Amino acid sequence: MPREITAYSNPLIKRVRSLRDKRHRRAEGLFLAEGLRILAEAEEAGTLPLMLFHARDSADHPIVRRLSAATEAAGGDVIQTVPDILHKLSGKENPQTVIGVYAERLTPLESIDRATAPIWIVAQSLRDPGNLGTILRTGDAVGAGGLILLDESADPFSVEAVRASMGALFTQAIAHAAWPDFIAWLRAGPGQLVGTSLNTDTDYQAPAYRAPVFILVGNESHGLPPAYEAACDLLVKMPMRGKADSLNAAAATAVMAYEVLNQQRRGAATI
Amino acid sequence: MPREITAYSNPLIKRVRSLRDKRHRRAEGLFLAEGLRILAEAEEAGTLPLMLFHARDSADHPIVRRLSAATEAAGGDVIQTVPDILHKLSGKENPQTVIGVYAERLTPLESIDRATAPIWIVAQSLRDPGNLGTILRTGDAVGAGGLILLDESADPFSVEAVRASMGALFTQAIAHAAWPDFIAWLRAGPGQLVGTSLNTDTDYQAPAYRAPVFILVGNESHGLPPAYEAACDLLVKMPMRGKADSLNAAAATAVMAYEVLNQQRRGAATI
Numbered sequence: 001m002p003r004e005i006t007a008y009s010n011p012l013i014k015r016v017r018s019l020r021d022k023r024h025r026r027a028e029g030l031f032l033a034e035g036l037r038i039l040a041e042a043e044e045a046g047t048l049p050l051m052l053f054h055a056r057d058s059a060d061h062p063i064v065r066r067l068s069a070a071t072e073a074a075g076g077d078v079i080q081t082v083p084d085i086l087h088k089l090s091g092k093e094n095p096q097t098v099i100g101v102y103a104e105r106l107t108p109l110e111s112i113d114r115a116t117a118p119i120w121i122v123a124q125s126l127r128d129p130g131n132l133g134t135i136l137r138t139g140d141a142v143g144a145g146g147l148i149l150l151d152e153s154a155d156p157f158s159v160e161a162v163r164a165s166m167g168a169l170f171t172q173a174i175a176h177a178a179w180p181d182f183i184a185w186l187r188a189g190p191g192q193l194v195g196t197s198l199n200t201d202t203d204y205q206a207p208a209y210r211a212p213v214f215i216l217v218g219n220e221s222h223g224l225p226p227a228y229e230a231a232c233d234l235l236v237k238m239p240m241r242g243k244a245d246s247l248n249a250a251a252a253t254a255v256m257a258y259e260v261l262n263q264q265r266r267g268a269a270t271i
Numbered sequence: 272m273p274r275e276i277t278a279y280s281n282p283l284i285k286r287v288r289s290l291r292d293k294r295h296r297r298a299e300g301l302f303l304a305e306g307l308r309i310l311a312e313a314e315e316a317g318t319l320p321l322m323l324f325h326a327r328d329s330a331d332h333p334i335v336r337r338l339s340a341a342t343e344a345a346g347g348d349v350i351q352t353v354p355d356i357l358h359k360l361s362g363k364e365n366p367q368t369v370i371g372v373y374a375e376r377l378t379p380l381e382s383i384d385r386a387t388a389p390i391w392i393v394a395q396s397l398r399d400p401g402n403l404g405t406i407l408r409t410g411d412a413v414g415a416g417g418l419i420l421l422d423e424s425a426d427p428f429s430v431e432a433v434r435a436s437m438g439a440l441f442t443q444a445i446a447h448a449a450w451p452d453f454i455a456w457l458r459a460g461p462g463q464l465v466g467t468s469l470n471t472d473t474d475y476q477a478p479a480y481r482a483p484v485f486i487l488v489g490n491e492s493h494g495l496p497p498a499y500e501a502a503c504d505l506l507v508k509m510p511m512r513g514k515a516d517s518l519n520a521a522a523a524t525a526v527m528a529y530e531v532l533n534q535q536r537r538g539a540a541t542i
Contacts, residue, residue, distance in 0.1 A: 140512075141512060254526050261512070
């Protein structure tokens, strides 16, 4: 049977609310995901919440019912509550929402099997959690295996990143590494490191990409450091027809990732 | 000579601060843009602020000096102030920032000359101002003429949209229209209306696009309404290799816009 909590002052509500803060996420190893669509994607990817909060009124919703049963069967907690408390937990106005508490799941770099996917995305010092989540979503779409975050990075488990990922957080491996560790790991196996850069004349459609392709995108403001560019197998750039010299980092990643996928669809990438 | 304002209570500071709110922007017909890079892009595109705020300490920065001189020469106000007030105006921590107050500039649909660009982007009921700004930035990059916003839309002059556009707000025409007015205008001249949709089997790389191409993207949550899809010349979709069924709206726009640009670069689009 689901528990019921209707008091703001309940310590569990305070604890879950605190997961909106990075420090508490790190301390607990937990994060929040919100919304039926994302929780259903997580379930489909084989991940159930440790705690599931939903409004009493939505207990009969078929997806809520299925998620609740699966969560309880896996030993998790299902908590019925009131719209005001859901609003407090989620920061959103929609009282129909559901909220899941999940265990953070970073994959150690050495556990990544690069042979499992033809595309991997590598992002250096990404600052914006919305960009990070959007890149995860794009990675899922192109059949990438995961996202490797280099150096200081926005938190993939922040509410904004989880929301922007639209569930891809649960389908993509996520690793976090310092540059020296990443490049040592990369060079211990096959893999073409392709950096998007302004410091090249090579059009991004010119090379034949060879799987596994590691697409490397730089920080939103500064791009890639020179040493990182020097370590790439290829530097490429998108044509820029206007006044601006670059795309948004997540938009650039999508354009680049679809070029690699399109080559793979034409059978050109595995030559 | 620049004016100097150092008091929070100054009515001009309150008035400019209020432009962070949509109601005040609409009432005044003014909006805020922040940061040297965006203000310099605006200047390069021929647009100067009506008011320019900068910190006393940055008066000698060469770009600040140039912007100040140009603003004053055009009859605008240059106001030196203190980091605390700049922080209050911008919501950002960086006291080196500059802030410009600009006149809102929507282009009436009937004033758009579709022959001036091979690509136009049309977005229906876009909700997220960051997506809107990112789409403007992508439009600039692919040589689009502008962005036509359909129906209820996020505000292109919000601080988030201006920031995400990275100056493209000043290079792209921006129109706002109801659907019946848009479709009547579109059909009064040449133009291929291409909708991105989940309700089609046509791969986005299959058609030969013919300029001027109008790329139509739908609302982030709901996609395009059926009547809008029915009015398109083509519906296309990107391949989706993962669990998710769609890309972020700004990412999808970038992938689609670069496909059209790539066809144009190969000389295929003007057949």
